[in-house]
């Protein structure tokens with residue numbers, strides 16, 4: 001499995017991650033899928049709904065509100081998700097995956113990330129250390145949802 005993510009798309013993820021630091025940023029990756037090969041042609045930045053704790057809590061409750069905030073959790077608004085999917089479909093594009101940042105944490109998926117992921121999709125994580133974007137990695141959940149496997153990221 002490989003994710004083709006060109007330089008300009010990596011850059012827009014980096015910029016978004018910097019802008020939202022120290023909160024987690026999130027967005028959607030659109031493009032073309034051919035079997036397990038995915039080519040990103042568009043990166044759509046979304047608002048982390050955890051910025052609005054009351055509404056987010058109504059949608060997907062957290063166990064430990066207070067410790068879990070927009071600094072270490074992200075949530076995509078289902079309305080944003082629908083809008084992006086519909087728009088992508090109308091233009092013949094697929095939703096290939098999602099990205100989010102890990103402020104002051106390594107670019108590895110958390111248990112929470114695993115519990116909220118679906119197989120096949122690419123989950124790009126970018127680490128941000130003291131406001132500076134660092135490693136960018138991509139992960140795919142196993143069919144049985146037991147674990148994430150690292151996905152190769154290619155691109156110019």
Ligand SMILES: [Zn+2]
Pocket residue numbers: 100101102108109110113125
């Ligand atoms: Zn995460």
